[in-house]
Amino acid sequence: MHVLVVYDTVYGSTGQIAGWIAERLNGFADVAAIVSRFSENPNLEDYDAVIIGSPIYRNDRILESIKNFVTENKEALAKKKVGIFVVALDTGGAYYFGRLTGGLEYLKEFAGLFVNPPVYGKVLGGEQIPTRLSAEDRESLLNFYRRVMGSYEIPYRYNMDKPKVWEYATRFYRHANR
Numbered sequence: 001m002h003v004l005v006v007y008d009t010v011y012g013s014t015g016q017i018a019g020w021i022a023e024r025l026n027g028f029a030d031v032a033a034i035v036s037r038f039s040e041n042p043n044l045e046d047y048d049a050v051i052i053g054s055p056i057y058r059n060d061r062i063l064e065s066i067k068n069f070v071t072e073n074k075e076a077l078a079k080k081k082v083g084i085f086v087v088a089l090d091t092g093g094a095y096y097f098g099r100l101t102g103g104l105e106y107l108k109e110f111a112g113l114f115v116n117p118p119v120y121g122k123v124l125g126g127e128q129i130p131t132r133l134s135a136e137d138r139e140s141l142l143n144f145y146r147r148v149m150g151s152y153e154i155p156y157r158y159n160m161d162k163p164k165v166w167e168y169a170t171r172f173y174r175h176a177n178r
Contacts, residue, residue: 001176003033004042007053008065011133013126014055014087017165021051021085024169031173038069044076049176051083055126056106058140062086070113078115081176085168086110087126089159119175122168125159 003025007018018035025033036042044050052070054062070077086106093103107121130153133141138154145151 001031001048002046003031003049003051003176004044004047005033005035005051005053006038006042006069007035008038008055008063008069010055010057010063011127011129013160014053017085017087017124017126017160018051018053020162020165021053021169021172024166025173028173038065044073044080047080049081049083049172050077051085051172053085053087054110056086056088056090060101060106062106062110066110067113074113074115082114082116082118083172083176084110084118084121085124086121087124089126089128089157091123091125091159119178120168120172122171124165124168125161127160128154128157130154130156 003022005018005022005025007014009015015035015037022033022035025031052066054066057063084107088102088106090102093105094101103123106123111118111121128141130138130141133154141154142152145154
């Protein structure tokens with residue numbers, strides 16, 4: 001099985017996770033997996049399966065670049081086994097002022113972009129490095145931390161977990177081979 005792991009990233013975590021997914025998939029004897037950023041315009045016809053990843057970014061959404069990639073390749077993706085993943089700090093979710101946020105809520109809109117539902121999807125942990133943030137992202141996060149946490153600092157947060165990423169890849173492999 002030839003698998004493409006395609007992604008976009010803002011600060012790098014999603015790319016690292018895409019690499020971990022391919023690393024695990026390549027551990028199966030019948031799999032050849034490669035990683036490609038969406039902007040490299042990979043030829044989907046060369047693959048039996050495609051895994052697509054995006055960070056959760058402003059307004060708790062996947063990146064527009066990934067939405068556009070899925071939309072532009074809708075017909076080709078309908079013929080493939082597809083997996084999706086999002087990278088976020090909030091992998092568990094919460095009920096906040098009348099609505100569910102975080103966790104699996106992040107996957108709903110993403111999964112709805114496809115003609116055929118993805119065979120597997122998961123929310124995977126990310127990383128927040130305050131010193132790497134753009135001025136706009138820093139201001140947005142400061143507002144969030146002030147409002148929700150009562151804090152005037154953006155903390156460093158690391159929620160990446162390679163064993164969980166490998167578990168995701170293994171489960172995708174099993175579902176894609178059914």
